[in-house]
Amino acid sequence: xxxxxxxxxxxxxxxxxxxxxxxxxxxxxxxxxxxxxxxxxxxxxxxxxxxxxxxxxxxxxxxxxxxxxxxxxxxxxxxxxxxxxxxxxxxxxxxxxxxxxxxxxxxxxxxxxxxxxxxxxxxxxxxxxxxxxxxxxxxxxxxxxxxx
Numbered sequence: 001x002x003x004x005x006x007x008x009x010x011x012x013x014x015x016x017x018x019x020x021x022x023x024x025x026x027x028x029x030x031x032x033x034x035x036x037x038x039x040x041x042x043x044x045x046x047x048x049x050x051x052x053x054x055x056x057x058x059x060x061x062x063x064x065x066x067x068x069x070x071x072x073x074x075x076x077x078x079x080x081x082x083x084x085x086x087x088x089x090x091x092x093x094x095x096x097x098x099x100x101x102x103x104x105x106x107x108x109x110x111x112x113x114x115x116x117x118x119x120x121x122x123x124x125x126x127x128x129x130x131x132x133x134x135x136x137x138x139x140x141x142x143x144x145x146x147x148x
């Protein structure tokens with residue numbers, strides 16, 4: 001079985017009771033909300049990764065205000081056609097971020113197709129990946145106001 005490691009950085013940006021999320025298609029094509037962020041390039045600092053990804057996916061420049069935590073998971077993917085099975089390990093760095101500039105725009109030709117601010121109380125009703133809830137839990141555990 002082929003082994004694959006992916007290291008990625010994501011930001012949780014909360015402002016005025018709303019969280020910034022991006023939308024990406026699931027494997028079956030269903031749109032689902034995700035935390036803005038993505039994979040590190042070789043030699044790239046995680047702070048640079050999260051700032052680059054946020055700009056690409058949302059149009060916003062951010063200041064990284066702290067590390068919320070690290071989430072790791074491992075998942076096997078079975079053989080698909082001629083592709084060998086993969087033992088996928090994902091390490092995800094979750095940061096708190098504050099928007100410092102830019103304008104909300106949608107990514108073209110990337111992994112997401114739009115970004116939007118969502119009321120924190122409405123997130124539970126969204127079709128979303130588990131990392132959104134993990135990030136919000138980490139943010140809330142930082143104390144009053146989530147620390148960012």
